[in-house]
Amino acid sequence: MMKVQNLSIQGSGIWNEDALIINDQLQIYGVIDGATSLVPFRGSEGETGGRIASQLLKRYFEQISPEEKRNLEQLTREANRILGVEMQAHDIPTDSKDQLWTAGIAVIRITDHYIEYAQSGDCMIMGAYADGSVRMVTRDHVAHIDYESKLIWEQAVLAGVQSKDQLWELVKPRILKNKEKMNTARGYSVLNGRSDAEDFIEYGKINRIQLEELLLHTDGLYYPEKLVNGGRRTSEEILFRNIKSRGLKEYADWLVALEHSDPECITYPRFKLSDDKSAVLIRLG
Numbered sequence: 001m002m003k004v005q006n007l008s009i010q011g012s013g014i015w016n017e018d019a020l021i022i023n024d025q026l027q028i029y030g031v032i033d034g035a036t037s038l039v040p041f042r043g044s045e046g047e048t049g050g051r052i053a054s055q056l057l058k059r060y061f062e063q064i065s066p067e068e069k070r071n072l073e074q075l076t077r078e079a080n081r082i083l084g085v086e087m088q089a090h091d092i093p094t095d096s097k098d099q100l101w102t103a104g105i106a107v108i109r110i111t112d113h114y115i116e117y118a119q120s121g122d123c124m125i126m127g128a129y130a131d132g133s134v135r136m137v138t139r140d141h142v143a144h145i146d147y148e149s150k151l152i153w154e155q156a157v158l159a160g161v162q163s164k165d166q167l168w169e170l171v172k173p174r175i176l177k178n179k180e181k182m183n184t185a186r187g188y189s190v191l192n193g194r195s196d197a198e199d200f201i202e203y204g205k206i207n208r209i210q211l212e213e214l215l216l217h218t219d220g221l222y223y224p225e226k227l228v229n230g231g232r233r234t235s236e237e238i239l240f241r242n243i244k245s246r247g248l249k250e251y252a253d254w255l256v257a258l259e260h261s262d263p264e265c266i267t268y269p270r271f272k273l274s275d276d277k278s279a280v281l282i283r284l285g
Contacts, residue, residue: 001285005283006278006281007277013276016051016276017276020032021058021061028108030106031105031218033054033278034051034053034101036101043090049102076203084194097192101192103121104123104190104191104219106138108214112208115137115211122142128215134236153170167264167265214281217279220275220276221239
């Protein structure tokens with residue numbers, strides 16, 4: 001019998017901009033990582049754009065009709081378009097990338113013989129097999145962009161800057177510049193309501209032979225790294241194995257405690273004290 005565990009923990013921001021997709025009826029599961037634009041926006045209840053985006057996508061996938069025949073790529077395309085309509089309703093200029101509400105997503109649909117998936121951004125999907133091997137199903141399409149910014153952060157730390165706020169001011173211009181690379185061949189993928197986002201959605205399916213577990217997670221759960229590593233994540237398998245051995249909640253609690261032991265983000269270069277953390281762990285029956 002299939003067993004599904006999940007968690008979503010708010011980080012140090014004022015809203016949890018992550019969201020979970022839990023659609024047991026259709027066996028559709030996913031994680032979403034909303035991102036706030038660098039131009040301030042607040043909704044009617046004070047929500048950030050990233051919060052609105054992640055919640056909109058969550059509702060879309062959880063309300064899909066059992067009669068729906070489209071594949072996950074087609075559904076993700078439609079969800080992106082609905083996000084664009086919502087931004088237009090709030091007078092967000094969709095031709096200005098620094099004002100867009102954005103969201104990474106990793107979503108799966110489980111069938112008897114295969115796992116269908118769609119992904120954009122840095123939300124990740126991994127599988128564990130009966131022989132103990134771990135398979136990366138998706139690629140972090142944001143890692144090389146983050147590397148550029150984290151390199152500036154790390155070099156400033158080595159030069160003696162010890163304040164997270166000062167480090168952020170040094171990095172912010174690069175992050176703003178990187179927004180222009182959104183959904184371009186030399187940039188990164190993300191859902192943002194624009195049609196070009198649909199060109200960079202990854203989609204596929206893997207069969208279930210010997211597949212025992214699936215892990216979907218947002219980037220806030222990444223195993224911590226002390227050094228920038230060329231934009232390549234070497235720790236994803238370590239992350240999965242830690243979650244399998246410690247337990248999902250126990251791993252997340254350990255990571256939060258580690259982050260709070262490094263409040264200025266010096267030892268583990270990162271852009272905020274603690275990012276939102278969300279995951280779905282599925283033990284296949």
